[in-house]
Amino acid sequence: MTDTLQENMKLLKNQINTLKKEKNITLVCHNYVSSEIIDIADFKGDSLTLASIASKIESEKILFVGVDFMAETLKILNPTKRIFVPNILATCPMANSLSPEMIQEAKKQYPSTPVVLYVNSTAECKAEADYVCTSGNALEVINNIPSDTIIFGPDKNLGQHIEKLSGKKMIYVPGESGFCYVHDKIPGSLVDEVRVVHPNAKVIVHPECALEVREKADFIGSTGQMAGIIAKDGGECYIIGTEVGMLYNLKEAHPNVTLYALSPHAMCSNMKKNNLLNILATLKSESNEIIVEESLRLKAKTCIVNMFEMMRS
Ligand code: SF4
Known part of the structure; x- marks a missing residue:
């Protein structure tokens, strides 16, 4: 990195730090964002950590740096907070590979079978699920569900890993097309x-x-x-x-x-749509606010609450 680039980055970081203090906005980042953003994060972590810490954040406003389903999950759990994202185009192709209709179809084919979704899923899909899980707690959650068969999605790789460890039978939605291109490749x-x-x-x-x-x-x-x-x-x-x-x-x-x-090419282009410039711009404008309609939020919240229950079992 050239000296000029380093200087510019330092300047941007200082401006961000000053503005978030002035406006009392907490910067929360997922582990996969770029290192220069991690450096100025107030909180960082994986999906589960971020979902759990949000309720402990005192500020009314949060700038979330990651992809859309993560910001949505924060909003579902913290409806009174205002949550902004630097780039609304930062999304997750794996989450988008699953639709609520696919889950409804699977439920018709396998009635009374619990639906467990990876947290990497949209609010509309979460509204159809009984439980969510993260890659960190998937085994614990699935082991504690009183059923030997589970409808699972969207990540077939995580599902197969847990299927092997738990011995439970998984029915996959959407099936072969459910994977993270960054890891699967x-x-x-x-x-x-x-x-x-x-x-x-x-x-x-x-x-x-x-x-x-x-x-x-x-x-x-x-x-x-x-x-x-x-x-x-x-x-x-x-x-x-x-x-x-x-x-x-x-x-x-x-x-x-x-x-x-293992692979220097394993890079999520969506996570990298976030940068210091659009973080600063969003702090200034307070735009790109995440809104989840209340009846959808309540439906989607149930499976997240059920996940925490399964972790306490
Ligand atoms: S790394 Fe994979 S699962 Fe995570 S946001 Fe990117 S595409 Fe989605």
Whole structure:
């Protein structure tokens, strides 16, 4: 990075910090956003952490940096807060691959079967679900549901991972087209290649990765679980198979451990639609507010509340 670029970034960060203080707006960021945004976040984390901390945020206004379903989830849980996003086009193709009609069809075919959705889903789909889960708590939630068969969507990779661990039968919606392109496209051959270059390293991958990657990994865990796995395992070098933004967080948490990305191309272009310029512009304009219609919000909230109940079971 050139000196001028660094100077400009520093200037923008200072302006953002000043403005969010002046306007009492809390900056909440997902782990996958760029490192320069993580640096100025008031709160950062995975979907579950962000959903849980929002109620503890005192300011009335939150600028959420991530993708749309995450901001929607915050709004569903915190209707009195005003939630803004820097770019309304930052969305999640995996969440958008599932429609409420697909869930209704599956419910007709498998009546009385609980519907569990990955939190990466739209409010309209959540309104059709009995439970949501995150990649960090999916096993716990599904194990605690009193049914051996589950309608699950939209991520088939996470679903298959949990199906194997829980022994429960999963019916997938939308099926083969439900995946995260960032994780699903990481080829299994990369794991073989990094093991040649870094023979002593251990490979940790996200459950959204394809089966051939998961099968070759030493550990499988959510972004929230990755730091814990490294701390517990105590190794010196790890290869991380998830969105590249996560590497920055892990390096901050484990400065003495050597970390490499399994695929430097695993980048979510939607997360990267957020930048310092549109964060500053949104702080100034207070535009791009997330609105969830009240009857939809109440329906969508039930499955999130049920998730927290299953975690307490
Ligand atoms: S990384 Fe994948 S699941 Fe996450 S927002 Fe991007 S496309 Fe969606």
